[in-house]
Each structure stands twice: as structure tokens, then as C-alpha cells.
Amino acid sequence: MTDETGARDTVEELMALNNELATAQRRLAKQNAQLERLNDEKDRLLGTVAHDLRNPLTAITGLAEAVASGRAGELDDAAAHIAGRIAHIGRRMAQLVDELVDLAAVASGRVRLDLEEVEVAAVVADVVELLGFDAEDKHITIDVAVPDGVRVRADRGKLHQVLQNLVDNAVKYSPEGSTAEVTVSVDDGWLRLAVADEGVGIPADELDDLFQPFGTTSATTTAGEPSTGLGLAIVRRLVEAHEGEVGVASEVGVGSTFSVRLPLDGPEHRAAGDA
Amino acid sequence: MTAPARDATGHGAAVGEVPGDALEPLAAAYLEALLQGERQQAVALVTGAVDAGRDLREVYESVLAPVQREVGSRWQHGQITVAVEHYCTAVTQLVMAQLHPHVFATPRNGLRLVATSARGNLHEVGIRMVSDVFELEGWDTYYLGANTPDEAVVAAVADTAADLLLVSATLPDHVAAVRDLIAAMRATQTTRDVPVIVGGPPFTDITAVEVGADAVAHQVDDGLASARTLVGAAR
Numbered sequence A: 001m002t003d004e005t006g007a008r009d010t011v012e013e014l015m016a017l018n019n020e021l022a023t024a025q026r027r028l029a030k031q032n033a034q035l036e037r038l039n040d041e042k043d044r045l046l047g048t049v050a051h052d053l054r055n056p057l058t059a060i061t062g063l064a065e066a067v068a069s070g071r072a073g074e075l076d077d078a079a080a081h082i083a084g085r086i087a088h089i090g091r092r093m094a095q096l097v098d099e100l101v102d103l104a105a106v107a108s109g110r111v112r113l114d115l116e117e118v119e120v121a122a123v124v125a126d127v128v129e130l131l132g133f134d135a136e137d138k139h140i141t142i143d144v145a146v147p148d149g150v151r152v153r154a155d156r157g158k159l160h161q162v163l164q165n166l167v168d169n170a171v172k173y174s175p176e177g178s179t180a181e182v183t184v185s186v187d188d189g190w191l192r193l194a195v196a197d198e199g200v201g202i203p204a205d206e207l208d209d210l211f212q213p214f215g216t217t218s219a220t221t222t223a224g225e226p227s228t229g230l231g232l233a234i235v236r237r238l239v240e241a242h243e244g245e246v247g248v249a250s251e252v253g254v255g256s257t258f259s260v261r262l263p264l265d266g267p268e269h270r271a272a273g274d275a
Numbered sequence B: 001m002t003a004p005a006r007d008a009t010g011h012g013a014a015v016g017e018v019p020g021d022a023l024e025p026l027a028a029a030y031l032e033a034l035l036q037g038e039r040q041q042a043v044a045l046v047t048g049a050v051d052a053g054r055d056l057r058e059v060y061e062s063v064l065a066p067v068q069r070e071v072g073s074r075w076q077h078g079q080i081t082v083a084v085e086h087y088c089t090a091v092t093q094l095v096m097a098q099l100h101p102h103v104f105a106t107p108r109n110g111l112r113l114v115a116t117s118a119r120g121n122l123h124e125v126g127i128r129m130v131s132d133v134f135e136l137e138g139w140d141t142y143y144l145g146a147n148t149p150d151e152a153v154v155a156a157v158a159d160t161a162a163d164l165l166l167v168s169a170t171l172p173d174h175v176a177a178v179r180d181l182i183a184a185m186r187a188t189q190t191t192r193d194v195p196v197i198v199g200g201p202p203f204t205d206i207t208a209v210e211v212g213a214d215a216v217a218h219q220v221d222d223g224l225a226s227a228r229t230l231v232g233a234a235r
Helices: A003-069 A077-107 A120-130 A132-137 A156-172 A231-241 A266-272 B025-035 B039-051 B056-076 B082-103 B125-136 B150-159 B172-186 B205-210 B220-234
Strands: A115-119 A141-145 A151-155 A179-187 A190-196 A245-251 A255-263 B112-117 B140-143 B164-168 B196-199 B215-217
Touching: A003 A077, A003 B082, A003 B125, A003 B140, A077 A231, A115 A120, A115 A156, A115 A266, A120 A132, A120 A141, A120 A156, A120 A179, A132 A141, A132 A156, A141 A156, A151 A156, A151 A255, A151 A266, A156 A179, A156 A190, A156 A231, A156 A255, A231 A245, A231 A255, B025 B039, B025 B056, B025 B082, B039 B056, B039 B082, B056 B082, B056 B125, B082 B125, B112 B125, B112 B150, B125 B140, B125 B164, B125 B196, B125 B220, B150 B172, B164 B172, B164 B220, B172 B196, B196 B220, B205 B215, B215 B220
Parallel strands: A141 A179, B112 B140, B112 B164, B164 B196, B196 B215
Antiparallel strands: A115 A151, A179 A190, A190 A255, A245 A255
16 A cells, blocks of 8 residues: 555545534434424423413412302311312412423523612512511511622522522421521622521431422421422522522521522623633 | 546535635635634634524525535645545534534424435535535435445435435446435335435436436525425325
């Protein structure tokens, strides 16, 4: 074999390999596009199913509540109890549907962030007011420690959703008469938001799965409140959409502290700068 | 080395012969970057144009295809080495890979095709471009490469329920392989009625009939028009 022939063979071998790589790349790109289409279909289907489930569930829950309260006529205790259970289960199913839709939207990566300068104290106050009745039912005190004037560039609604999930969990997993605490601090360009409770706590070996969808934990709510296993997964993904981080520290029998770190200047700034 | 009968693109993607000095500005800049070995610059020129809103099909037809033809022509006339020609082709394939997310995101028309190249045909970038343009027109396209055995091509046509098979050849030596493939298609119950369009320098209307094809395409537009006619007739 001459040098020229050898070189030619090598070039042709390389070209053949490159062709194979290009073919494989094209196949992968095609499959990726098909998967994205399927994912879009799944989202559309989920949206339709959620809508079709949510509407009758709202009606069922509302009617059952009316029956249980006696507004639809006098009932004996057993019948009222059954109607109350129907309403309770209906609310739980509605919550599950809402969270599945949230999770699907977040998991698909199509979370649209409407970023604005958000007054953190106002969001905390809204959430505490919203969950105040649940806390009062269990005689749980929610303490708030938020410095004045702290602002973060974030999606107000999603920040509200994150905080609501964390405070809701604190109330659900805490015993009557305990205290939960929401604290906000600022550190080196980051907002730190923490929700601490004096609840049942989570074993160390369960912490890793806690932010996974349907992550299992041996901890149970203290008054039989429903839990779908999706709330913390949604929290994590909403926080990550803001290029932030979530964390948890817990001790069984003592309580848990869930924390969130968000870049004060918002995700766009970090993407262009120090991400 | 045997020179391709016409060019490096197989049967050319869409437009007629374009001499180097008649290339449109983006194509001329792309060719210059390729010949200077400026891979990143070459890729950025084309992907930047697409990102800026340049029509994808136009990029294939007015930039990538004519530049590949010009590269093939320069090699044929001894103006560049085979290594340079292959380098240019590899970069064009890289550009196409970067465009694929856009190509595959276009709306579907419900039609499917399998495309392949004659056995041993190294100059297959042309049929890749043709496949991409069909994809841009809404077809679901499955390009199998040049080293796929006939039975695997037939199986792919059957498995994907393809409406059409596209086969390209670059050299007269490849014609027999195309004839064998079409014979295998016709000998299989599930694929015997699937139309076959051939393309490439060795094919004329007469040689296309001789190998058993339903049509020959010299340009992408010919292929698209024949495809619609044949698929309509087959349905």
C-alpha cells in the first residue's frame, strides 16, 4: 500500500464514520422532537382531564358541604358525618388534581416566570393570613420575622405558592399548641426564607426523597390533613426555575426547618452573570 | 480516486449549478470560512442567520446545497484536496445537526418517508439535505444512512408504515445496489406498493425505470411534487 493510498483510505474511513455519526445524530434529534410532541400532547391531555375532573369535583364538594352543614335539610349525625367525609375526600381529590397540573407544568420545563420586584414581607403576610384559620384550628402560632424593605426579583404568584406549601406543611405536621416560624434574611445577594416548625420531624434517611414527586415519608399529619406528596416537589421545581435552592434540616420529635435560597436579582441576572 | 460524476451532494438539493462567484453573500461567506478552516465561524454564520429569522428551507437551498456543490466542483477540478472536501462536508453536517431542532419542530402533514443512500455511497450529504427539506415540508422522515442492508431498509419502511422511499446514488457503480434494494421492496408484501423515488447523477428517466423506481428527481422541488402525486395515487 502506498502512502497516498493509505491516506486516502484513512480519509474515507473517517468520512464513513462521520456519516454514521451524522445519521445517529439526526435520528436522536428526530426522536427528541417526537418526544417533545408527545410531551405536549400529554400536557394538553392532562389540562383537559384536570379541567373535566375539577369542575364536577367542585360541585360534589360544595354540595356535600351544604348537606353536611344542614343547609339542605336536617340530617342525623351519621348522615352528616358521611356528607362531611364526601366533602373532605372531594377537597383532597381537587387538591391532587391541582398539584398534578402544577407539577406537570413545572416538570415540562415550561414554567413561565413573570418576574417583578416583590416585597417579601407582603407575600409572607398574605400566606400567613391565608393559612391563619388552619393554624388557629390547631392552636398553632405562626411567628414572622421579616426585615422591612426586603425585595426579590421573582414571580410573585410562584413565590406565594412556594411559601404557602411550606407553611401549610408546617401547620399540617405540627402538634396542637406548637409554634411555627417564618424568617427572612438577606446574605450576599441571596434571599433566605425559612419555615421552622415544632412538628413530628423527618428521619434522616428520608430527607433525600422528600423533594421528589410522591416522595414517601413516615411522618404523618397531626390532624389527618390530606397530603398528596407533590407539594415539596413543586416547591423544589419552582425554586429551581428561579435558579434558587431548597434545603431541609430535621430532627424526629423536635421539628423541621425548610429553607429556600433565591438570588435577589432574579434568575436572568444570574444566567448572565455569576450562575 | 474516482471523482463523483457531478458533485459532493449526491443529486443536488434544490437549485441549479451555481458557480462559486455567483453564490449569495451568506453562502460565499460560509464557503470562505470553510476553506479557511474556520469551523466555528462557519457554523455561527449559518446558525446566526437562522436565529435572526432567515428561512430554513432557503438556507438549505441557497447556502448549504450550493456551497457543497461548489466544494465538490473545486475538488473535481483539483483546486482542493479530498481531505479539505471531506472537512467541508463534515462542517456542513455539523451545521445541519445544529439546525435539526428547528427542522424537526415544524408542523407535520401526516406523511412519512424513509430515505437511504446506495450502499457504499460516501457522498450522502445531499440526500440528508433532501430529507431535511421534506421534513420542513411536514413529512416525517427517517434517514437510514448508506450502510443499511436492504432487508433493514425494507423493514424500516414496513415498521414506520412509510408512504414513500427515497434513494440516492452518486456514481454509476451505485445503480445496481439501488436496483437490488427496489427489488427487495417489491418482493415484500408490506412494501411492494410503496412508491420509490430515486435521485442522483446516474439516474435519468430511463435508468430510473430500469431500476424499478416510480420517479426520478433532479431537484428537491421535483421530488416533492412527485412525492405528492405518487402518495396521492397510492392512497
